[in-house]
């Protein structure tokens with residue numbers, strides 16, 4: 501390990517110093533596999549060089565013109581951010597560190613007897629760009645279980661929330677409150693050097709992810725009256741524990757669904773509202789808890805993560821109005837009535853994608869395997885055959901195809917998780933993986949405060965008047 505990597509590792513918290521020696525030595529003399537933090541410490545110096553080189557070679561090159569419509573149009577297509585965990589192609593969909601969803605399903609470690617990837621492995625991939633071993637993933641599960649308890653005062657905050665407060669608001673409150681024990685906030689107050697930011701950011705990020713199941717489980721049980729929260733079992737993986745906290749731990753298919761769900765919702769490059777918000781707030785050196793709570797508030801919007809709730813509400817309303825086995829004609833009429841009412845068809849369209857979202861396809865394949873005869877699944881399939889043509893005929897949406905949110909709720913409903921107001925919380929548990937991975941790298945690479953330039957309409961008019 502390079503000397504600089506060793507000093508970076510020395511900045512980590514004391515319990516990890518014991519294992520602060522090179523990966524090669526670890527694998528030959530110790531039965532313990534290389535930990536994620538150790539591997540990260542090895543990768544950082546090379547990546548610092550890589551970024552330096554990229555900037556030296558390309559730093560002054562242009563991506564092309566920025567047009568005024570992009571300022572008014574939600575910055576679509578504006579190259580503006582660095583995000584390493586994943587890249588979104590408009591036609592193909594997401595790749596996590598270069599790997600498609602089917603490739604991740606094939607390559608990432610699975611639970612014994614399971615066939616879906618463990619999200620622990622996906623996190624390792626997002627952080628390092630590498631596929632972890634089964635052993636490394638098992639260690640990560642154990643590490644997260646060991647960090648999973650939430651402070652008593654956070655439990656009390658949740659217990660005092662009225663059940664009428666939306667689960668996403670409760671989620672964001674609790675994550676904000678975790679900032680009380682932030683290693684990064686403390687280290688900053690203690691005068692940590694910029695070069696060492698990544699260490700406590702890593703610790704906070706691991707704590708954040710580890711504590712989300714207990715927060716999500718508590719919200720679910722409080723709001724929907726599901727009884728007392730069981731304890732985390734350190735011998736189980738993250739998804740199995742989350743399923744147990746929600747009361748579905750005995751259902752192997754549900755646990756597998758959660759593994760898939762948490763894997764595919766984790767990251768969608770950097771420009772989406774939740775990821776960008778997390779990065780933006782993190783750039784002010786707000787700690788990962790504050791940054792992620794902000795991200796959750798963005799995820800809670802109906803055009804973003806809340807769309808999974810909206811899809812189920814829309815489907816239920818449709819069934820209420822036209823019955824469960826409605827004809828294509830009746831469904832079409834219902835879709836048109838939504839559009840004519842000035843509303844969006846939830847779960848369809850996308851700011852970047854121009855084809856069916858591969859996350860939708862992965863969930864459809866799961867449904868075909870596990871619940872092919874489910875009535876709601878059939879309705880989702882029926883809608884898939886009708887909505888795109890209608891959106892094309894309506895002539896506005898640039899992408900008439902379904903996104904991830906068109907499918908997720910139907911799967912959860914099938915297993916009895918019918919409380920749709922809770923669905924975005926599960927999305928939020930998963931999205932923490934992608935945001936946390938980037939926060940760690942942002943602090944490791946010294947990413948600066950974000951501060952783009954804004955203009956008033958008067959200024960725009962003046963600039964171009966002067967140029968005429």
Ligand SMILES: CC(=O)SCCNC(=O)CCNC(=O)[C@H](O)C(C)(C)COP(=O)(O)OP(=O)(O)OC[C@H]1O[C@@H](n2cnc3c(N)ncnc32)[C@H](O)[C@@H]1OP(=O)(O)O
Pocket residue numbers: 802803804805807839843844845846847848849850851852896897898899903904905
């Ligand atoms: C995890 C996720 O965040 S995935 C997205 C989840 N959100 C949804 O499913 C909500 C429904 N979909 C939408 O509202 C949009 O497609 C978005 C927000 C996802 C993307 O928005 P944009 O990039 O602005 O889409 P686009 O450029 O195609 O929009 C052009 C017009 O088509 C409309 N449009 C886009 N999608 C839809 C839709 N599903 N139903 C009806 N109209 C739509 C837009 O509202 C916009 O109308 P306007 O010109 O009157 O403002």
Ligand SMILES: O=C([O-])CC(=O)C(=O)O
Pocket residue numbers: 767768771772773774851852903904
């Ligand atoms: O990419 C986007 O804008 C929205 C999305 O699908 C996600 O964040 O998962």
